[in-house]
Amino acid sequence: MKTIIDRATELSQRIIDIRRELHRYPEVSFKEYRTTEFITKLLVQAGIEIVPWGGDTGVVGLLKGTKPGPVVALRADIDALPVEEENECSYRSLHPGVMHACGHDSHTASLLGAALILAELRESLAGTVKFIFQPAEEINAGAKAMIEQGVLSNPTVDIIFGLHNTPSIPAGQVGCKEGPLMAAVDTTFLTIKGIGGHGAIPHKTKDPIMAAAAVIQGLQTIVSRQVDPLSSAVISFGTIKGGHANNVIPEKVELTGTVRTFDPALRAEMPDKMSKVINGIAQAMDTEADFVYRKDLPAVFNPPELTKWCREVLEQVFGDGVIVPTPGMGGEDFAIFQEKVPGVFLWLGVGNTAKGIVHQWHNPRFDIDEEALKYGAAALAQLAHTYLENKKI
Known part of the structure; x- marks a missing residue:
């Protein structure tokens, strides 16, 4: 047979x-x-x-x-x-x-x-x-x-x-x-707003590009310092858009990213953890941040x-x-x-x-x-x- x-x-x-x-x-x-x-x-x-x-x-x-x-x-x-x-x-x-x-x-x-x-x-x-x-x-x-x-x-x-x-x-x-077996999938949308101006006179601006760079790096400390090393989490950004000329500091920078976790409890905590880092860095750099966290898949x-x-x-x-x-x-x-x-x-x-x-x-x-x-x-x-x-x- x-x-x-x-x-x-x-x-x-x-x-x-x-x-x-x-x-x-x-x-x-x-x-x-x-x-x-x-x-x-x-x-x-x-x-x-x-x-x-x-x-x-x-x-x-x-x-x-x-x-x-x-x-x-x-x-x-x-x-x-x-x-x-x-x-x-x-x-x-x-x-x-x-x-x-x-x-x-x-x-x-x-x-x-x-x-x-x-x-x-x-x-x-x-x-x-x-x-x-x-x-x-x-x-x-x-x-x-x-x-x-x-x-x-x-x-x-x-x-x-x-x-x-x-x-x-x-x-x-x-x-x-x-x-x-495979991680939960969430999507993030972030806009950092500043005041644009001439790239040669940065002190007259509130630079959202610098703030965005600091935010991207700062968010990685969540994974390295706020998540149990035996647990798993990923915070990644796939798009970053800001500015149109090499010597013009723009008014805003827009970013989209993804967050991956396995633990449902950790997943529930991620929006607040990220918001604190984003808003803290944005405020320290005299910019404003609008952050949206969308839960897509378990x-x-x-x-x-x-x-x-x-x-x-x-x-x-x-x-x-x-x-x-x-x-x-x-x-x-x-x-x-x-x-x-x-x-x-x-x-x-x-x-x-x-x-x-x-x-x-x-x-x-x-x-x-x-x-x-x-x-x-x-x-x-x-x-x-x-x-x-x-x-x-």
């Missing part, structure tokens, strides 16, 4: 072809029209029902078994990034300035592979599988939109599984860890008991290739699904040093070892099938 990984291996080239097609035609958040059409066509061909979810992009498929039972959701994100690809390969992006630089094409291909496998096993399914192809993960908006539209109901989802590729783990392995947190069960199930696919990964400070809106229903998020190994597949997410030379795709498909299919078969963990 063929195992699920056996079937995934037989489908390997088809899954690779699916991934390459997706990679050639990447689309940014909430613009995934061609991707949505492509996914829908494949699901319909496999005999999977398409359920309108309320959005213009993204797909929800429903596979009902022959017997009643629980509902398992499998989720993949489908959007790409505004990155110009630098890889030279046959499946290079054909959309200038857009690239699957975070590997969501591999997630989508893995889930489509799982759908093809599970559709063949429909007669043995005691329950329902809901396939969620989510748009707009990169802007932290897709999961929220789908949940608000009721994607976890009709039928009500009992449990959810998802995965994200990582080049830090070799292809053929999977990271499955209980507790925190941390990805895998329930211990369910994660233990997942590790045992995944051994059927990966053997001794199931590892406990080191958590990362990247974020994932899969965490919002986990706030609503029990769920486990995996890290699928896609790295291969010998092939030069070492570049991290969001790099213009990011790629995956496509050998990993059969494992991604098998992992998702195995978790869903085993859960419906056992009806409990």
Whole structure:
């Protein structure tokens, strides 16, 4: 009798072809029209029902078994990034300035592979599988939109599984860890206002550029001196805008940044900690500060008991290739699904040093070892099938 990984291996080239097609035609958040059409066509061909979810992009498929039972959701994100690809390969992006630089094409291909496998096993399914192809993960908006539209109901989802590729783990392995895996994601908006003037007469101004520089450096003392060294936090600024001429001190400087934490208590304290440093430095430099702290995503947190069960199930696919990964400070809106229903998020190994597949997410030379795709498909299919078969963990 063929195992699920056996079937995934037989489908390997088809899954690779699916991934390459997706990679050639990447689309940014909430613009995934061609991707949505492509996914829908494949699901319909496999005999999977398409359920309108309320959005213009993204797909929800429903596979009902022959017997009643629980509902398992499998989720993949489908959007790409505004990155110009630098890889030279046959499946290079054909959309200038857009690239699957975070590997969501591999997630989508893995889930489509799982759908093809599970559709063949429909007669043995005691329950329902809901396939969620989510748009707009990169802007932290897709999961929220789908949940608000009721994607976890009709039928009500009992449990959810998802995965994200990582080049830090070799292809053929999977990271499955209980507790925190990916960090909470928050966004900061800061404007420092001063009085502009001639760059040669700085004493007649209130320089917001100098204040901004001092604030950026001062905020790092929160991480180094106010956070437990055994805990984790990141404060980074990604944009800084101020001024138009080399000899003119501007009226204001605008900055945006990101804050990452794991500990919910520390996360709750960060807005106040940052405000004190920002306002103190701004006042000391005779400027004013407007600070907005927006909480975007909670941390990805895998329930211990369910994660233990997942590790045992995944051994059927990966053997001794199931590892406990080191958590990362990247974020994932899969965490919002986990706030609503029990769920486990995996890290699928896609790295291969010998092939030069070492570049991290969001790099213009990011790629995956496509050998990993059969494992991604098998992992998702195995978790869903085993859960419906056992009806409990």
